Amino acid sequence: MRHVYVHGSGRTGAQAWPTIDPSSGTFVAFDKDAAVPERVAVLEAEHAGSPLTVFAHSLGGVPAALAAHRGVLDVRALVLVEPALYDVARGHSAIERHIAIVTEARAQAAAGDLRAFWALMRPLMFGGPLEVDRWSDERAAAEHWARVTVPWGHGVRPGMLRGIPTLVVTGGWNAEYEAIASVLVDNGGSHQVVAGAQHRPQDLPGFGSVVAAFLRTVAEDLRC
Structure with missing residues (x-):
């Protein structure tokens, strides 16, 4: 199966997957401001026609899940790394807290107060307060996060991936991603924690062995 690697809202292309052999598959590089429907369209246009294993990190999990569900792609396996599938876990306290803070922050940005947004x-995204003497250095990051597509409200539902072998890899550090993983497990997925890199478990050497074990199981099931 051909491997396709879908990045999140930060690094793109092969840079988003530093422990993966660059020759092992195709590394997607979306435009940084592309909306989710545009990302789905890119996946479908560029990767239809052959059996795929799709790897997706964070926000990348949203277009990957939607594309897999629509059936245009022949997705035989999914590896979702800290997937930001917030829609599947609505009602969970950590999920609702995150959405409420981002909604309030976006309102500040829309009103023209980028510093209040940041x-x-x-603290929500990076674990530390805004420090006035660092504001000029962090303004560009604030501008980036003020325009990044939020990962909820895209119609992703808990049962969408049933029937597609799915591995969810989390870092074991954040209640939001663990809640999402739990819902996906309840709907047929499997879950592994690769701790030590927080939101980027794909940066750790142990990520490869976890994925390899999952893909061996998928291959055995396909032969049955």
């Missing part, structure tokens, strides 16, 4: 977003 004062809310920085």
Whole structure:
């Protein structure tokens, strides 16, 4: 099966998957401001026609899940790394807290107060408060996060991936991603924790062995 690697909202292409052999598959590089429907369209246009294993990180899990569900792609296996599939876990306290903070922060940005936006977003995303003397250095990051597509409201549903062998890999550090993983397990997926890199378990050497074990199981099931 051909491998396709779908990045999140940060690094793109092969840079988003530093422990993966660059010759092992195709590394997607979306335009940084592309909306989710545009990302789905890119996946379908560029990768239809052959059996795929799709790897997707964070926000990349949203277009990957939607494309897999639509059936245009022949997805034989999914590896979702800290997938930001917030829609599947609505109602969970950690999920609702995150959405509420981002919604309030986006309202500040829309009103023209980028610093107030960052004062809310920085501790949520990076674990530390806004420091006035660092604001000029972090303004570009604030501008980036103020325009990044939010990963909810895209119609992803818990049962969409039933029938597609799915491995969810999380870092074991954040209640939001663990809640999402739990819902996906309840709907037929499997879950492995690769701790030590927080939101980027694909950066760790242990990621490869976890994925290899999953893909061996998928291959055995396909032969049955």
